[in-house]
Amino acid sequence: MKRSKKAWLWGCGILAVLIVVALIAAALVGLLAPVRMTFRFPLTFTVKEAQTMNDCRDCHEADTFHDCQTCHDAHGSADMSMVPFDDLLLFQGDVPDARFIPINDLLPYQVYTRTHIALVDLLANEEVSDFESVTLLSRDEGFVTIEQPNLTSSGLLMPHADGMRFADENLHVSSWLKGVWRIVVVGRQKPLRIDGVDTSIGRLLLGPTRSVTLQEAEAMYKSPDDEQVRKSRSAHRAEGAAIADIVAHPDFQTLVVRDGAGHVKTLSAAEAEGALLLQLRNSVTLVLPARNESQWIADVVEITSQP
Numbered sequence: 494m495k496r497s498k499k500a501w502l503w504g505c506g507i508l509a510v511l512i513v514v515a516l517i518a519a520a521l522v523g524l525l526a527p528v529r530m531t532f533r534f535p536l537t538f539t540v541k542e543a544q545t546m547n548d549c550r551d552c553h554e555a556d557t558f559h560d561c562q563t564c565h566d567a568h569g570s571a572d573m574s575m576v577p578f579d580d581l582l583l584f585q586g587d588v589p590d591a592r593f594i595p596i597n598d599l600l601p602y603q604v605y606t607r608t609h610i611a612l613v614d615l616l617a618n619e620e621v622s623d624f625e626s627v628t629l630l631s632r633d634e635g636f637v638t639i640e641q642p643n644l645t646s647s648g649l650l651m652p653h654a655d656g657m658r659f660a661d662e663n664l665h666v667s668s669w670l671k672g673v674w675r676i677v678v679v680g681r682q683k684p685l686r687i688d689g690v691d692t693s694i695g696r697l698l699l700g701p702t703r704s705v706t707l708q709e710a711e712a713m714y715k716s717p718d719d720e721q722v723r724k725s726r727s728a729h730r731a732e733g734a735a736i737a738d739i740v741a742h743p744d745f746q747t748l749v750v751r752d753g754a755g756h757v758k759t760l761s762a763a764e765a766e767g768a769l770l771l772q773l774r775n776s777v778t779l780v781l782p783a784r785n786e787s788q789w790i791a792d793v794v795e796i797t798s799q800p
Contacts, residue, residue: 580656580674586695587680589620591772596657599650612648612659616678625679628699629659631672638699639668685777686795688741694777697734697770704730705769705782733771733780740798747799750779753792770796 585591599610599618616627627644630636637659639648648661656674677698683691709728716723737743748760748768760768760781767782770793779790 582657582673583675584619584678585675585772586678586698587624587682587693588678588695589775591775596652609649609651611646612650613644613646615650621678621680623681625681628677628679629670629673630675630677631670632656632674633672635670635672637668637670639664684794687739688796688798690741694770694772697739698732698772700734701738702732703735703738703769704732705767705771705780707731707780707782708786731769731771731773731780733769736765736768736770736779736796736798739770740796742798742800745798745800749797749799750790750793751795752790753794758790 580596581593582596583592584594599615612627616622616624624641626638626640628636628638643664645661645663647663648659650673651658651660653671653673656672659670659673661668677695679695679699680693683693683696685692685694685697706728707730709726711724711726713722713724715721736748740748744762745765746762748762748765749757750760751757764784765781769780769782771778771780773780773791776791777793779793779796781788
């Protein structure tokens, strides 16, 4: 009996050791990323994130609740408010301040633990209250346009591995979008007139557009290591409405342009070749790609094409 009991105890001990080894192996192999989190982030942070996940679980019925992996795959987002997000959101159109907005600078990321912001709140923060529609564009060329009456506070922007993610329980799921990097607002006002037709830069940015290379320049650098001089070229691309696509006379001979100060400039067809209307520095600017920037016309309010 004593020998049998001793063997039984040895067996239990070996089983316990095997269980511990298996758990350690699982932590090192299957759970490596969560284990690394404990070394990268303070304990108070991980506790708050765990509480958030627990709150998320409370919103689901037991039979429909999914695990963390499913949540990340399906929703494409993570609730980690203190982790910096370096992506930029391009906000433009009929807005007071067209600019790139660092995703991590959005108000809720700085104040609250929930990493989302209602699209209507983002618009309000950017002083956009009365508008006709808002269009969200993704990096894979997808887009969704929502008119103001259909946009409610349930339309949320959340961090995503590639820009942001938009979801709205009051809209069909086909209207949800991942990888949002650009938002174009169309206002109710039409302060721009082209051949007698009133429009706005927001409307033009949603129509046929073209891209142009601007401010291309060559840079040289002498390496302190081998004393060799190496060259590179830098520039940036800008998108706008091509004049030939928006005027009444695409084969115009002259183009008459009036700015907000009332100044009028007449351009020949050769001078206006390849011209585009862009939103630069919060100004609707007529860009002449073949000419110096000093010859571009800012604050454009009216364009007339003459055959």
